[in-house]
Amino acid sequence: MAEVGGVAGERLRSFVERVERLEEEKAALAADIKEVYSEAKGSGFDIKVLRQIIRLRKMDQSDRREQEELLDIYMRALEM
């Protein structure tokens, strides 16, 4: 990190701005999600229930993956 005002400064600025740009897009998506929840609420759904459903669906997936992974490492631990 020599060249405080020189080339490195340009690279640094570039990285910072790329991250900031991506974070903006991410924040926009978060806002979209919030809007969907809001719309759902307007249709009479309970947001807390919705969130829970989505969380459980995600968990089931990762749970299944974990189980498979456990089987896998058991097998390797037993040198099968």
Next chain:
Amino acid sequence: MAEVGGVAGERLRSFVERVERLEEEKAALAADIKEVYSEAKGSGFDIKVLRQIIRLRKMDQSDRREQEELLDIYMRALEM
């Protein structure tokens, strides 16, 4: 949350899937951000400090100053 099993079921499914879709995209952006940090690291930048820079740029100036002043007061109180 009326009409369980009826028309509302369709709507519910639709909301759930929209949220899941958006969350996938959000996760993809998070991965992109991670990659940028990784690239910056490869260029010799300190990721932790980089994160701090981005945090400071986002933070309001007056809040930032306020926090620092409070920290200063506490440290003097503790004779650090």
Next chain:
Amino acid sequence: MAEVGGVAGERLRSFVERVERLEEEKAALAADIKEVYSEAKGSGFDIKVLRQIIRLRKMDQSDRREQEELLDIYMRALEM
């Protein structure tokens, strides 16, 4: 936070030290846990497998709790 060197300073110091004390104890427990894993490894167990087992046992519990919670909020959403 007036009284930088006075009464408030004493209270501040007291809180800080209480937290530090508790964190020390917590760190000691973390070290104990690490030691148990180490001992298990010495007995021929695969640490990664062990961790996975413990994680799954914890997950199963919290999964069950989540399911119950979901049922509960469904019921409340349906005003049962």
Next chain:
Amino acid sequence: MAEVGGVAGERLRSFVERVERLEEEKAALAADIKEVYSEAKGSGFDIKVLRQIIRLRKMDQSDRREQEELLDIYMRALEM
């Protein structure tokens, strides 16, 4: 990880339970710490700054200085 189902099964169970026991105690301490912060908050202290104080006290002086210097360099490079 040999002897699945035999004597090793007992040992395995023992290790798992010891870890789980220690993790419970650790969780209890975490709750205690949270409570201290809560009490401090009730006395008018800023929790965020309090945490920072504790972090700084734990951190090595030279590391702390190093981080600050790096931050300073980056900020000058970005003309912040």
Next chain:
DNA sequence: GTGGGTTTGTGGCACC
């Protein structure tokens, strides 16, 4: 303003 929950950041650990 307080608590809960979600998300982000940091540190430790294992593997390469």
Next chain:
DNA sequence: GGTGCCACAAACCCAC
């Protein structure tokens, strides 16, 4: 040694 991963801790945000 250094890199990626995972778990814990902290910050943030919303709803009440």
